[in-house]
């Protein structure tokens with residue numbers, strides 16, 4: 425109840441950003457693509473026949489175009505997470521937009537396309553998000569943050585949080601990064617199995 429109230433307030437304070445979408449649930453993975461982690465995620469998704477959304481850092485796309493192409497070829501959605509994983513608070517709007525555009529170029533140069541953007545750390549000024557919306561982007565946030573990057577989190581804690589917080593339309597946030605690697609790969613199959621058992625349709629954005 426208190427958490428729901430806090431979330432409502434946060435959404436009021438954070439215009440130009442979507443935290444839940446429709447009735448399905450959406451698995452999202454931030455900060456890749458990297459060869460150490462992303463292929464493991466793709467293997468799990470393929471095993472369960474599930475599609476997901478990858479918010480990618482442009483720099484990583486340019487470093488690992490083969491991993492990027494595998495994400496595309498397997499039918500997942502690729503999306504923009506800025507070129508250098510930057511915090512909006514430290515940039516002017518035009519510098520921020522330029523970094524987002526640079527990521528967009530990397531996505532398109534390697535054969536992808538998207539109009540979905542997730543701000544790194546969720547940190548942007550609202551007018552930076554407005555500027556992106558005016559340029560045709562959808563700002564995709566999340567409502568279930570597994571905090572898989574935190575070494576103190578256990579797979580059990582993450583799973584029970586997903587069970588507690590997931591509702592129709594939920595956007596679940598994971599990371600295909602070195603920091604989350606083992607914890608995330610351990611909990612992901614259990615999360616998918618639980619969602620499927622509960623009758624949720626899992627979709628890519």
Ligand SMILES: [Zn+2]
Pocket residue numbers: 454455505509544545
């Ligand atoms: Zn990120």
